[in-house]
Amino acid sequence: MQILIASPYPLDSPKGNSITALRIERLLKQAGHQASAVHGTLPAGADAMIALHATKTYPLSAAFKKQHPGKPLILYLTGTDLYRDLLEKKPDCLNAMEQADILVVSQPASLSSIPEQYQQKSRVVRASIMLPQLEDVSPPPQPSFALVAHLRPVKNPFLLNRALEQLHALPLHAYTLGSALDEKMIEEAHSWQAKDPRFRWLDNVPYPQALSWISQVTATINSSHLEGGANAVGESIILGTPVLASKIEGNLGMLGDDYAGYFTPDDPGSLAAIIRRVIEEPEFLQLLRQQIHARQACFSPAIETQGWLDCLTASQALNPRPSGK
The missing domain is CATH 3.40.50.2000 (Glycogen Phosphorylase B;)
Structure with missing residues (x-):
């Protein structure tokens, strides 16, 4: 056909x-x-x-x-x-x-x-998920978290930054990979970067490099208000990287109802709490990795x-x- x-x-x-x-x-x-x-x-x-x-x-x-x-x-x-x-x-x-x-x-x-x-x-x-050859990037310092999404309101891209405000004493590194679709988003991304040296906005990273980032961070973050099924979530699963995800229908469908890495949508305190658990509770991070590996066959x-x-x-x-x- x-x-x-x-x-x-x-x-x-x-x-x-x-x-x-x-x-x-x-x-x-x-x-x-x-x-x-x-x-x-x-x-x-x-x-x-x-x-x-x-x-x-x-x-x-x-x-x-x-x-x-x-x-x-x-x-x-x-x-x-x-x-x-x-x-x-x-x-x-x-x-x-x-x-x-x-x-x-x-x-x-x-x-x-x-x-x-x-x-x-x-x-x-x-x-x-069909991955191309990954391009090498310098390994990010650990622990590190990456939100891989274009800066659009539906993706709720600055929830990560609002969560970081509640973790001001915690040593970590956070990155957002994705282009901004308007000037206001660009200004906000630069503003957050100026406020917190732990955060970097990397803008539109080429796809093979973005995958390399996903493979090397401690966890990726999906903070969307709504989602049918984000490619970045599937890519994280295939690469074996835990996802911290807003508990919305699209993420539930990809990660499973019993996945331990959910946080309350649009709640910076809930995201901050689960980031803290990932950093301070090795057994929790190991559980997320096990659950992620168990989902790989679905893709x-x-x-x-x-x-x-x-x-x-x-x-x-x-x-x-x-x-x-």
Whole structure:
């Protein structure tokens, strides 16, 4: 099959959706399909489309359905779709979900956020992690913590800094890896860096270097208000690095209900307390490492590939109209 994977962002963007689109392209090619990740324009001649981000790729997915009414459209719902746009009843999000043959989420916890009328056509395809060759970086001093996320409000990137204020006497090193999307975020990142010599904002670190940071810090941090399933969490798991994560649906789905490394969302005191435990309680850090290693099998490329192949088969069965050539 000729399969398009529509990304809401340019394919050379460091954003998670672009990385995901290229990963799916690679998996489907390895499975024997002619897969192409695309952004902005709709090539002719496709047999199916996988669209990432209901709202932002709606014009492209709508064009695909108009041109190919009998061909499968699979919609990969992001955290923004599920936990913001759907709740706000944004028309493009709702229309995209209505026209799709299959709705996909990256972990089971997100299924409960899909409206009842779409449950029958909803599936879980667990995202796998395919790591490139890591690039060496100087090992950070220990103990160290890294928040790997672009500076966007939904990522709550400065919760780490608010937590550090409550740990002023504790020797540690903290880093944020990710670009700022507006001037206000840049100013705030510089302000926090000036206040606390333990903190450094590294801006947009190249992906192989960011992975090397993840592999070497004591723990990574995911402080998001909402999340469908962050690539950085999966990368931490595969690299064996504990994650300190806000207890939200997307993180629960990736790390498991019984994971010990959760903190209360948007609560700097809760994050500060768990950072302190990691530093002062070796047995707690060891528990997190054991739990992280136990999750690694969930991120197998073979499992993800089979998930997409099953979705393509199911979408054809749910929508058996003649494709028309």
